[in-house]
Amino acid sequence: MDDLTLVHDPQDGPALPAEPAPPIESRFLFVDVAALRAKQLRRGARVRFSGDEIPLAHKAERLAMEEVRRGLVYYDVPDPTLRRSEDLS
Numbered sequence: 001m002d003d004l005t006l007v008h009d010p011q012d013g014p015a016l017p018a019e020p021a022p023p024i025e026s027r028f029l030f031v032d033v034a035a036l037r038a039k040q041l042r043r044g045a046r047v048r049f050s051g052d053e054i055p056l057a058h059k060a061e062r063l064a065m066e067e068v069r070r071g072l073v074y075y076d077v078p079d080p081t082l083r084r085s086e087d088l089s
Contacts, residue, residue, distance in 0.1 A: 020071025030068060033075045038064035048072040 024030045041047065041060040048067050058066075067073050 021074045023071065024068065024075075029075075029077070030065075033073055034061065034064045034068045036075075037067060037073050040064075 024033065037045075038060040041064055047063055049063075049072075064073070
């Protein structure tokens with residue numbers, strides 16, 4: 001995730017990656033990522049939609065799911081094999 005190019009114009013709002021995130025195929029991972037993003041939105045994070053696309057009547061959870069669906073939310077899944085080897089040491 002360190003090698004991502006961020007596109008940022010201070011007048012446009014938050015910095016967004018230049019390319020969308022890969023689609024999430026697991027519905028459980030989708031729910032986890034969307035729940036974490038909804039928590040960020042409830043705490044005051046800006047919506048990552050552009051312009052007139054922001055549906056103001058939706059709850060944070062709906063906005064978060066739409067952001068994840070569009071690939072606007074990046075996530076990192078830790079490698080379980082690394083954790084197991086660290087626990088054994």
